[in-house]
Amino acid sequence: xxxxxxxxxxxxxxxxSFYYAFxxxxxxxxxxxxxxYAFCREVDDVVDEVHDPGVAAxxxxxxxTEVSQSFxxxxxxxxxxxxxxxxxxxxxxxxxxxxxxxxCQMDLEQTRYLDFPGLARYCHLVAGVVxxxxxxxxGQRDEATTVYAHKLGLALQLTNVIRDVxxxxxxxxxxxxxxxxxxxxxKAHEILNRVHSERFVALMRFQAERAHRCYDEALALLPAxxxxxxxxxxxxxxxxxxxxxxxxxxxxxxxxxxVSLTPVRKLWLAWKVQALGRL
Numbered sequence: 390x391x392x393x394x395x396x397x398x399x400x401x402x403x404x405x406s407f408y409y410a411f412x413x414x415x416x417x418x419x420x421x422x423x424x425x426y427a428f429c430r431e432v433d434d435v436v437d438e439v440h441d442p443g444v445a446a447x448x449x450x451x452x453x454t455e456v457s458q459s460f461x462x463x464x465x466x467x468x469x470x471x472x473x474x475x476x477x478x479x480x481x482x483x484x485x486x487x488x489x490x491x492x493c494q495m496d497l498e499q500t501r502y503l504d505f506p507g508l509a510r511y512c513h514l515v516a517g518v519v520x521x522x523x524x525x526x527x528g529q530r531d532e533a534t535t536v537y538a539h540k541l542g543l544a545l546q547l548t549n550v551i552r553d554v555x556x557x558x559x560x561x562x563x564x565x566x567x568x569x570x571x572x573x574x575x576k577a578h579e580i581l582n583r584v585h586s587e588r589f590v591a592l593m594r595f596q597a598e599r600a601h602r603c604y605d606e607a608l609a610l611l612p613a614x615x616x617x618x619x620x621x622x623x624x625x626x627x628x629x630x631x632x633x634x635x636x637x638x639x640x641x642x643x644x645x646x647x648v649s650l651t652p653v654r655k656l657w658l659a660w661k662v663q664a665l666g667r668l
Contacts, residue, residue: 390467391467392424392467392468392470392471393420393424393471395427395467395468395471396423396424396426396427396467396468396471396472397423399426399427399430399431399468400423400426400427400430405426405430406625406628406629406632406650406655407426407625408426409624409628409652409655409656409658409659410621410622410624410625410628410659411423411426411621412656412659413620413621413624413659413663414527414621417475417478418479418526418527418528420471420475421472421475421478421479421481421526422523422526422527422621423471424468424471424472424475425472425475425481425522425523425526427468427471427472428468428469428472428486428489429489429519431452431466431468432449432452432489432490432493433493433515435448435449435452435493436449436493436496436497437560442497445497446494446497449490449493449494449497452490453487453490455469456469456483456486456487456490457483459472459473460473460476460483475526479522479525479526480525481522481525481526485518485521485522488514488518489514489515489518489519491514492511492513492514492515492518493515495511495514495515496562499511500561500562500563501563501567501577502564502565502566502567503566503567503568504566504567504568504569505566505569505599507566508550508564508566509543511564512542512543512546512547513539513542513543515546516542516543516545516546516549517538517539517542517543518542519542520538520539520541520542520545520622521535521538521539521542523538523621523622524537524538524615524619524622527618527619527620527621527622528615528618528619529615529618529619530614530615530618531612531614531615533610533612534611534612534615534619536610537607537608537610537611537612537615537619538619538622540603540606540607540610541603541604541607541622541625541626543603543607544600544603544604544607544626544629544630545625545626545629547596547599547600547603548600548629548630548632548633550564550565550596551593551596551597551600551633551636551641551643552632552636552643552647552648553643553647554580554593554643554644555583555643555644555645555646555647556647558580558581558582558583558644561581563577563580563581565580565592565596569592569595569596570592572592572595573588573589573591573592573595574588575588575589575592580644583644583645584644585641585642585644585645589641589644590640590641593641593643594637594641597633597636597637597641600633601630601633604626604630607626608623608626608668611623620662620663620666623662623668624658624659624662624663626668627658627659627661627662627668628650628655628658628659630668631650631654631658632648632649632650635648635650636648
């Protein structure tokens with residue numbers, strides 16, 4: 390298959406909510422965001438699917454070199470071959486792709502975060518920078534939209550953290566800040582052993598409230614001139630915030646299951662934003 394087919398299959402196969410937000414974009418922007426999303430999936434999959442940390446580190450180092458070579462007009466991987474034709478048109482920079490890789494490297498080096506500022510630095514790399522690139526591809530006109538994109542990326546990543554507590558525990562990772570576990574008297578071994586309790590629910594309610602504040606702050610930061618162009622990001626906000634509310638209604642039963650929305654529901658939420666402008 391050619392590079393464009395490769396990234397399309399990579400994006401579709403992930404089953405991610407991002408895919409539904411891409412469907413309404415004009416072809417050139419859809420091609421660019423699909424290639425960029427496929428890149429993000431490639432490097433993220435290294436961390437999630439390669440069980441030997443040494444091998445994973447070697448693979449991420451290869452991606453660092455591949456990104457550098459790609460910006461020197463020597464892309465080898467089909468993802469970079471699909472992405473590079475769009476970098477100039479949409480202002481995609483090498484440092485942004487390297488930041489995403491650095492965020493994935495943090496997953497190999499760190500399984501705990503002492504406090505929220507530490508977690509926020511990680512979220513900046515794996516989600517904020519992704520939002521920054523995506524906003525440009527979507528058609529950003531106002532420079533202030535970058536601040537919105539970073540805040541929305543944080544909200545989306547915090548929702549991921551809440552949704553994936555159980556899955557992350559199986560990998561020995563806890564993204565909930567240590568000082569907040571202590572605040573709610575939840576022990577790390579309880580998370581790793583996936584013990585659900587009233588204390589855990591209180592901790593997760595605290596996490597959800599912060600995520601909701603980030604969604605509200607992000608929406609307030611979006612300049613009016615870019616509200617139409619940034620509809621794909623608003624679709625993601627609608628889908629992920631609906632997911633967060635489902636998790637809340639289910640009393641944060643995230644330790645033994647992955648809460649998700651059906652494809653039809655995701656498409657409906659995306660269409661509402663596209664056609665009606667409603668989140």
